[in-house]
Amino acid sequence: MTNISYVSLSQTALLERNLNTTAHNLANASTSGYKAINPLVESVEYGSGENTISYVQDRGSYLDLASGPLTPTGNPFDIALSGDGWLSFGMENGETGYSRHGRLVVDADGQLKTSAGLPVLDAGGGPVLLPDDIGDQVVITQGGTITDQSGAVLGSIGILKIQNAAGLLPLGRGMYQLPEGAEAPVVAEDVKVNQGFVEGSNVEAVLEMTRLISIQRAYENSIKLMTQDYELTKTAIQKLGRI
Template sequence: MSETSYVGLSQLRVLQRKLDITANNIANANTAGFKGERPVFEAVEGTRATGPSDTPSSFVLDRGSYIDTSAGAIMRTDSPLDIALGGEGWLQFRTPEGEQGFGRDGGLSLDPEGTLVTSAGAQLLDAGGAPIVVPPGAGQISIARDGTVTTQNGNAIARVGVFDVPDIQSYRRLGNGVLVPPDGGAPQADELENPVVLQGMLESSNVNPVREMTRLIDVQRAYERANAMIDNADNLQRDTLQRIGRS
């Protein structure tokens, strides 16, 4: 295989990675609290083919991705179970599989046991790491800006945990939007001293669908060009070998 083909293959791997990430961003453009993912690549020079005057080939390596932590727009829903964070911080969740992690999806409901859960079934945890359970007969709950949850008669039952997660960029993304520590480790986070919890609000995804669709089209076109480059290089090499064989 020619060096041109190897360069093309490295581009195809990178473009496939971009395609997967962009498609996932688009799929979650309407997911509350979703944070977009951005790929990170590095260009690496290959060896010179003949002499020092030749320009070395450039290969592209996948160096992972990072989480776009910018805030999404805050939307009013007036649902007493919906919450949004009006500033920094992360909500803490426990997934149905038992993994503990963080996210910003405040679209909540009560499960049959009265536990506050997301649409994916992840339990919202309080400041101490326990699920928030609304007792029977509590009536409509109120959630204060500091996260304190009170029943209709004014009894405080919990406080929503809002945390600073310094190493969030190393966390692994689950399909339900929750970010969990790598390698199954314990979450390392500090509770925020002055959180801003907004009841009856939701933070929308920070993904811009139009921008992501433009990226998707650009990636698809680049993928086609890289495939054509590989085909042309392979055809040229095959023709050259055939001519040598006939000489």
């Protein structure tokens, strides 16, 4: 393989990953609290002077932390956050997951959970337990405190701030986890809880579709370039063999 093929190969490998990422974003365009994933790439140079060659290198990905649209639901247990905050949830493996997914329900035991059955945690990391006969007569304040109609406090939802939240690792269904070695979240300030709303995905479907088409075309061009380079090399070897 020549340098042309190596450069094209580095590009096609990255484009294939970007294609998968873009398709994943599109598939979650209607997932509550989902944050679009963006690839992080870097040009790496080898050699010096006129012999310098630039390759494309995959440096991972990061989350687009822009807020999604808020949609009213009429469910008093649904919440959406305005500001730099995250909800925490108890995962099935015993670890803690983080999300902006605020479509919540109360189970038969009075535990506040997501529609997928993951328990919501308070600021101390414990489950949020409400009276099993509470019905829908609850008020959730802008600070996340849950009260009944008379103002009696029933519980509190933990609203956390995560340092370098763009580096969170996706788990699916709009849920994320901290990367290894990350700082522990702290209680968030200046974050408003909106009762009766859910935050939608921040994926812009039209933009992702345009990106998908561009990636496909770039991938085809890279494959074409490698094929042409291979044919030129093959022709050169055949001609040299006749000498």
